[in-house]
Amino acid sequence: MSRAEAGSEEVRPALGEVYKAAGHAHILGLTGVPGSGKSTMVSKLVQAVRKDGRKVGVIAIDPSSPFSGGAILGDRIRMSTHTMDDGVYIRSMATRGSTGGLARSALAAVDILDAAGFDLVIIETVGVGQDEVEIARASHTTVVVSAPGLGDDVQAIKAGILEIADIHVVSKCDRPDSNRTITDLKTMLAMGINVSIKNNEDKPLWQVPVVGTSSESGEGIDQLLATIDRHRDAHRTTALGTERLRRIAEYRTFKTAEDLLRSRFFVSTSDRVSALVDRISRRELDPFAASDELMSDLALYR
Protein backbone atom coordinates (compact mmCIF):
# COMPACT_ATOMS: atom_id res chain seq x y z
CA MET A 1 0.00 0.00 0.00
CA SER A 2 2.81 2.40 0.81
CA ARG A 3 4.40 1.71 -2.54
CA ALA A 4 1.08 2.03 -4.32
CA GLU A 5 0.58 5.32 -2.55
CA ALA A 6 4.05 6.51 -3.54
CA GLY A 7 3.09 5.75 -7.13
CA SER A 8 6.14 3.55 -7.69
CA GLU A 9 6.32 2.29 -11.25
CA GLU A 10 7.61 -1.15 -10.31
CA VAL A 11 4.49 -2.12 -8.35
CA ARG A 12 2.23 -1.60 -11.33
CA PRO A 13 2.28 -5.20 -12.58
CA ALA A 14 1.59 -6.47 -9.07
CA LEU A 15 -1.28 -4.04 -8.66
CA GLY A 16 -2.63 -5.24 -11.98
CA GLU A 17 -2.74 -8.77 -10.62
CA VAL A 18 -4.31 -7.53 -7.41
CA TYR A 19 -6.99 -5.72 -9.39
CA LYS A 20 -7.95 -8.91 -11.20
CA ALA A 21 -7.99 -10.91 -7.98
CA ALA A 22 -10.23 -8.35 -6.27
CA GLY A 23 -13.94 -7.79 -6.82
CA HIS A 24 -15.43 -9.83 -3.99
CA ALA A 25 -15.59 -7.29 -1.18
CA HIS A 26 -18.43 -4.88 -0.68
CA ILE A 27 -17.07 -1.34 -0.98
CA LEU A 28 -18.70 1.31 1.13
CA GLY A 29 -18.01 5.01 0.58
CA LEU A 30 -18.77 7.14 3.59
CA THR A 31 -18.67 10.91 3.36
CA GLY A 32 -20.02 14.03 5.03
CA VAL A 33 -18.97 17.51 6.03
CA PRO A 34 -16.08 17.96 8.49
CA GLY A 35 -17.03 17.12 12.06
CA SER A 36 -20.20 15.27 11.14
CA GLY A 37 -19.06 12.24 13.11
CA LYS A 38 -17.77 10.01 10.31
CA SER A 39 -14.71 8.56 12.02
CA THR A 40 -16.54 7.82 15.24
CA MET A 41 -19.30 6.15 13.24
CA VAL A 42 -16.86 4.07 11.20
CA SER A 43 -15.35 2.84 14.43
CA LYS A 44 -18.81 1.74 15.64
CA LEU A 45 -19.62 0.18 12.27
CA VAL A 46 -16.38 -1.80 12.44
CA GLN A 47 -17.49 -3.22 15.80
CA ALA A 48 -20.88 -4.17 14.39
CA VAL A 49 -19.32 -5.86 11.34
CA ARG A 50 -16.94 -7.80 13.57
CA LYS A 51 -19.84 -9.04 15.69
CA ASP A 52 -21.03 -11.16 12.80
CA GLY A 53 -17.54 -12.33 11.98
CA ARG A 54 -16.89 -10.42 8.78
CA LYS A 55 -13.48 -8.91 8.11
CA VAL A 56 -13.45 -5.17 7.57
CA GLY A 57 -10.89 -2.75 6.17
CA VAL A 58 -10.95 1.03 6.43
CA ILE A 59 -9.18 3.55 4.22
CA ALA A 60 -9.57 6.94 5.87
CA ILE A 61 -8.66 9.81 3.60
CA ASP A 62 -7.39 12.56 5.74
CA PRO A 63 -7.64 16.10 4.52
CA SER A 64 -4.86 17.36 6.81
CA SER A 65 -6.40 20.75 6.30
CA PRO A 66 -6.44 23.58 8.81
CA PHE A 67 -10.10 23.10 9.74
CA SER A 68 -9.70 19.49 10.74
CA GLY A 69 -6.02 19.37 11.48
CA GLY A 70 -6.38 17.06 14.45
CA ALA A 71 -8.10 14.38 12.45
CA ILE A 72 -5.26 11.88 12.13
CA LEU A 73 -4.58 11.81 15.82
CA GLY A 74 -8.27 11.79 16.64
CA ASP A 75 -8.92 8.97 14.21
CA ARG A 76 -6.08 6.92 15.63
CA ILE A 77 -7.34 7.29 19.17
CA ARG A 78 -10.93 6.51 18.27
CA MET A 79 -9.98 3.53 16.19
CA SER A 80 -7.30 2.16 18.45
CA THR A 81 -9.73 -0.32 20.05
CA HIS A 82 -9.47 -2.34 16.84
CA THR A 83 -5.72 -2.48 16.47
CA MET A 84 -5.31 -5.89 18.13
CA ASP A 85 -7.88 -7.52 15.85
CA ASP A 86 -6.71 -9.45 12.75
CA GLY A 87 -10.09 -8.99 11.12
CA VAL A 88 -9.70 -5.22 11.03
CA TYR A 89 -7.28 -3.14 9.01
CA ILE A 90 -7.26 0.65 9.20
CA ARG A 91 -5.11 3.01 7.19
CA SER A 92 -5.07 6.78 6.95
CA MET A 93 -4.03 8.48 3.74
CA ALA A 94 -3.14 12.14 3.67
CA THR A 95 -4.45 14.35 0.91
CA ARG A 96 -1.90 17.01 1.60
CA GLY A 97 1.12 16.46 -0.55
CA SER A 98 -0.59 13.88 -2.72
CA THR A 99 0.21 14.75 -6.30
CA GLY A 100 -3.20 14.19 -7.76
CA GLY A 101 -2.89 10.45 -7.43
CA LEU A 102 -5.19 10.25 -4.43
CA ALA A 103 -8.01 8.36 -6.11
CA ARG A 104 -5.62 5.95 -7.73
CA SER A 105 -3.76 5.12 -4.55
CA ALA A 106 -6.85 5.00 -2.33
CA LEU A 107 -8.61 2.64 -4.70
CA ALA A 108 -5.46 0.53 -5.09
CA ALA A 109 -5.46 0.16 -1.30
CA VAL A 110 -9.11 -0.90 -1.48
CA ASP A 111 -8.17 -3.53 -4.09
CA ILE A 112 -5.42 -4.85 -1.85
CA LEU A 113 -7.81 -5.29 1.08
CA ASP A 114 -10.42 -6.77 -1.23
CA ALA A 115 -7.97 -9.30 -2.69
CA ALA A 116 -6.72 -10.09 0.82
CA GLY A 117 -10.17 -11.34 1.72
CA PHE A 118 -11.76 -8.46 3.57
CA ASP A 119 -15.53 -8.72 3.23
CA LEU A 120 -16.28 -5.05 3.65
CA VAL A 121 -13.99 -2.15 2.81
CA ILE A 122 -14.96 1.32 3.99
CA ILE A 123 -13.56 4.44 2.35
CA GLU A 124 -14.02 7.44 4.61
CA THR A 125 -13.58 10.84 2.99
CA VAL A 126 -14.53 14.36 3.93
CA GLY A 127 -17.28 15.59 1.65
CA VAL A 128 -15.48 18.68 0.47
CA GLY A 129 -13.48 18.82 -2.71
CA GLN A 130 -14.28 17.08 -5.94
CA ASP A 131 -11.64 14.39 -5.55
CA GLU A 132 -12.84 13.29 -2.13
CA VAL A 133 -16.47 13.18 -3.18
CA GLU A 134 -15.64 11.23 -6.33
CA ILE A 135 -13.71 8.69 -4.31
CA ALA A 136 -16.69 8.16 -2.02
CA ARG A 137 -18.81 7.60 -5.12
CA ALA A 138 -16.45 4.96 -6.46
CA SER A 139 -18.13 2.46 -4.17
CA HIS A 140 -20.98 -0.01 -4.26
CA THR A 141 -22.87 1.83 -1.55
CA THR A 142 -22.45 5.51 -0.71
CA VAL A 143 -23.41 6.80 2.73
CA VAL A 144 -23.71 10.54 3.36
CA VAL A 145 -23.49 11.65 6.99
CA SER A 146 -25.17 14.80 8.29
CA ALA A 147 -25.11 15.99 11.88
CA PRO A 148 -27.15 18.31 14.05
CA GLY A 149 -25.55 21.45 15.35
CA LEU A 150 -23.45 22.29 12.33
CA GLY A 151 -25.63 25.13 11.09
CA ASP A 152 -29.23 25.52 10.03
CA ASP A 153 -29.09 24.35 6.46
CA VAL A 154 -29.00 20.83 5.23
CA GLN A 155 -25.21 20.54 5.02
CA ALA A 156 -25.28 17.90 2.33
CA ILE A 157 -26.91 20.34 -0.07
CA LYS A 158 -24.32 22.99 0.51
CA ALA A 159 -21.55 20.49 0.02
CA GLY A 160 -23.26 19.17 -3.11
CA ILE A 161 -23.40 15.64 -1.77
CA LEU A 162 -27.14 15.23 -1.22
CA GLU A 163 -27.60 13.48 -4.55
CA ILE A 164 -24.80 10.99 -4.21
CA ALA A 165 -26.29 9.18 -1.21
CA ASP A 166 -27.68 5.67 -1.38
CA ILE A 167 -28.23 6.00 2.33
CA HIS A 168 -28.46 9.17 4.40
CA VAL A 169 -27.32 9.04 7.99
CA VAL A 170 -28.03 11.62 10.63
CA SER A 171 -25.42 11.17 13.32
CA LYS A 172 -25.35 12.31 16.95
CA CYS A 173 -28.99 11.34 17.53
CA ASP A 174 -28.40 11.53 21.25
CA ARG A 175 -28.65 15.29 20.76
CA PRO A 176 -32.11 16.83 21.06
CA ASP A 177 -31.69 18.90 17.89
CA SER A 178 -31.15 15.80 15.76
CA ASN A 179 -34.88 15.42 15.04
CA ARG A 180 -34.86 18.68 13.19
CA THR A 181 -31.94 17.56 11.03
CA ILE A 182 -33.79 14.34 10.20
CA THR A 183 -36.97 16.24 9.34
CA ASP A 184 -35.09 18.75 7.18
CA LEU A 185 -33.34 15.99 5.31
CA LYS A 186 -36.53 14.04 4.75
CA THR A 187 -38.23 17.18 3.50
CA MET A 188 -35.45 17.78 1.04
CA LEU A 189 -35.64 14.20 -0.18
CA ALA A 190 -39.41 14.35 -0.47
CA MET A 191 -39.04 17.39 -2.71
CA GLY A 192 -37.99 14.91 -5.30
CA ILE A 193 -34.26 14.85 -5.29
CA ASN A 194 -33.20 11.28 -5.89
CA VAL A 195 -35.88 9.66 -3.75
CA SER A 196 -35.94 6.35 -5.46
CA ILE A 197 -34.70 4.39 -8.40
CA LYS A 198 -37.47 2.64 -10.28
CA ASN A 199 -37.30 -0.72 -12.00
CA ASN A 200 -39.24 -1.69 -15.11
CA GLU A 201 -42.53 -2.19 -13.35
CA ASP A 202 -42.13 1.26 -11.85
CA LYS A 203 -41.69 -0.25 -8.41
CA PRO A 204 -38.98 1.48 -6.44
CA LEU A 205 -35.86 -0.65 -6.54
CA TRP A 206 -34.17 1.42 -3.93
CA GLN A 207 -35.67 4.16 -1.85
CA VAL A 208 -32.99 6.35 -0.27
CA PRO A 209 -33.52 5.95 3.46
CA VAL A 210 -32.60 8.26 6.32
CA VAL A 211 -31.07 6.39 9.25
CA GLY A 212 -30.47 8.07 12.59
CA THR A 213 -27.47 6.91 14.60
CA SER A 214 -25.63 7.80 17.74
CA SER A 215 -22.05 6.71 18.17
CA GLU A 216 -22.37 7.70 21.80
CA SER A 217 -25.27 5.37 22.68
CA GLY A 218 -24.81 2.95 19.77
CA GLU A 219 -28.37 3.58 18.66
CA GLY A 220 -29.04 2.91 14.99
CA ILE A 221 -25.64 1.40 14.17
CA ASP A 222 -26.97 -2.14 13.66
CA GLN A 223 -29.82 -0.73 11.61
CA LEU A 224 -27.32 1.19 9.48
CA LEU A 225 -25.34 -1.98 8.83
CA ALA A 226 -28.52 -3.86 7.95
CA THR A 227 -29.46 -1.07 5.52
CA ILE A 228 -26.00 -1.21 3.92
CA ASP A 229 -26.37 -4.98 3.46
CA ARG A 230 -29.84 -4.51 2.03
CA HIS A 231 -28.47 -2.03 -0.49
CA ARG A 232 -25.70 -4.47 -1.41
CA ASP A 233 -28.24 -7.26 -1.94
CA ALA A 234 -30.56 -5.03 -3.95
CA HIS A 235 -27.76 -4.23 -6.41
CA ARG A 236 -25.79 -7.42 -6.54
CA THR A 237 -27.72 -9.08 -9.35
CA THR A 238 -29.41 -6.14 -11.05
CA ALA A 239 -28.62 -4.10 -14.15
CA LEU A 240 -28.27 -1.14 -11.84
CA GLY A 241 -25.47 -2.84 -9.99
CA THR A 242 -23.73 -3.76 -13.22
CA GLU A 243 -24.07 -0.20 -14.46
CA ARG A 244 -22.52 1.04 -11.26
CA LEU A 245 -19.54 -1.28 -11.61
CA ARG A 246 -19.04 0.05 -15.13
CA ARG A 247 -19.15 3.63 -13.89
CA ILE A 248 -16.52 2.86 -11.27
CA ALA A 249 -14.32 1.10 -13.85
CA GLU A 250 -14.60 4.09 -16.15
CA TYR A 251 -13.76 6.53 -13.39
CA ARG A 252 -10.72 4.52 -12.37
CA THR A 253 -9.49 4.24 -15.92
CA PHE A 254 -9.71 7.96 -16.55
CA LYS A 255 -8.15 8.79 -13.20
CA THR A 256 -5.26 6.46 -13.84
CA ALA A 257 -4.72 7.75 -17.36
CA GLU A 258 -4.80 11.32 -16.09
CA ASP A 259 -2.19 10.44 -13.50
CA LEU A 260 0.14 8.75 -15.93
CA LEU A 261 -0.23 11.55 -18.41
CA ARG A 262 0.55 14.16 -15.81
CA SER A 263 3.63 12.44 -14.49
CA ARG A 264 4.98 11.63 -17.95
CA PHE A 265 4.35 15.19 -19.03
CA PHE A 266 6.33 16.58 -16.11
CA VAL A 267 9.16 14.14 -16.58
CA SER A 268 9.52 14.69 -20.30
CA THR A 269 9.19 18.48 -20.22
CA SER A 270 10.99 19.45 -17.03
CA ASP A 271 14.17 20.61 -18.76
CA ARG A 272 12.38 22.78 -21.31
CA VAL A 273 9.70 24.41 -19.19
CA SER A 274 11.73 27.16 -17.61
CA ALA A 275 12.90 28.64 -20.92
CA LEU A 276 9.35 28.62 -22.21
CA VAL A 277 8.02 30.23 -19.05
CA ASP A 278 10.41 33.12 -19.52
CA ARG A 279 9.06 33.72 -22.99
CA ILE A 280 5.46 33.39 -21.83
CA SER A 281 5.92 35.88 -19.03
CA ARG A 282 7.44 38.36 -21.52
CA ARG A 283 4.37 37.68 -23.69
CA GLU A 284 6.46 36.55 -26.61
CA LEU A 285 4.66 33.23 -26.46
CA ASP A 286 1.15 32.33 -25.33
CA PRO A 287 0.36 29.45 -22.96
CA PHE A 288 -1.51 27.47 -25.63
CA ALA A 289 1.34 27.59 -28.09
CA ALA A 290 3.77 26.67 -25.33
CA SER A 291 1.62 23.72 -24.27
CA ASP A 292 1.40 22.55 -27.85
CA GLU A 293 5.13 22.75 -28.14
CA LEU A 294 5.67 20.80 -24.92
CA MET A 295 3.21 18.14 -25.89
CA SER A 296 4.31 17.73 -29.49
CA ASP A 297 7.19 15.48 -28.57
CA LEU A 298 5.79 14.09 -25.34
CA ALA A 299 6.43 10.38 -25.22
CA LEU A 300 2.93 9.19 -24.44
CA TYR A 301 3.87 5.58 -24.91
CA ARG A 302 6.86 4.02 -23.34
Ligand SMILES: Nc1nc2c(ncn2[C@@H]2O[C@H](COP(=O)(O)OP(=O)(O)OP(=O)(O)O)[C@@H](O)[C@H]2O)c(=O)[nH]1
Ligand atom coordinates in the same frame (compact mmCIF):
# COMPACT_ATOMS: atom_id res chain seq x y z
N1 LIG B 1 -23.01 13.81 20.92
C1 LIG B 1 -22.36 13.11 20.01
N2 LIG B 1 -21.18 13.56 19.54
C2 LIG B 1 -20.55 12.84 18.60
C3 LIG B 1 -21.08 11.62 18.09
N3 LIG B 1 -20.25 11.14 17.16
C4 LIG B 1 -19.21 12.01 17.08
N4 LIG B 1 -19.37 13.03 17.94
C5 LIG B 1 -18.44 14.15 18.15
O1 LIG B 1 -18.35 14.92 16.96
C6 LIG B 1 -17.03 15.38 16.74
C7 LIG B 1 -16.57 14.97 15.38
O2 LIG B 1 -16.49 13.56 15.29
P1 LIG B 1 -15.58 12.82 14.22
O3 LIG B 1 -15.93 11.37 14.27
O4 LIG B 1 -14.16 13.20 14.36
O5 LIG B 1 -16.14 13.48 12.90
P2 LIG B 1 -15.54 13.40 11.43
O6 LIG B 1 -16.70 13.58 10.54
O7 LIG B 1 -14.73 12.18 11.23
O8 LIG B 1 -14.62 14.67 11.39
P3 LIG B 1 -13.48 15.04 10.32
O9 LIG B 1 -12.62 13.84 10.12
O10 LIG B 1 -12.75 16.18 10.95
O11 LIG B 1 -14.20 15.46 9.09
C8 LIG B 1 -16.20 14.78 17.87
O12 LIG B 1 -16.04 15.77 18.85
C9 LIG B 1 -17.03 13.64 18.39
O13 LIG B 1 -16.82 13.38 19.74
C10 LIG B 1 -22.34 11.16 18.65
O14 LIG B 1 -22.90 10.12 18.29
N5 LIG B 1 -22.94 11.96 19.57
Ligand SMILES: [Mg+2]
Ligand atom coordinates in the same frame (compact mmCIF):
# COMPACT_ATOMS: atom_id res chain seq x y z
MG1 LIG C 1 -12.71 11.85 10.45
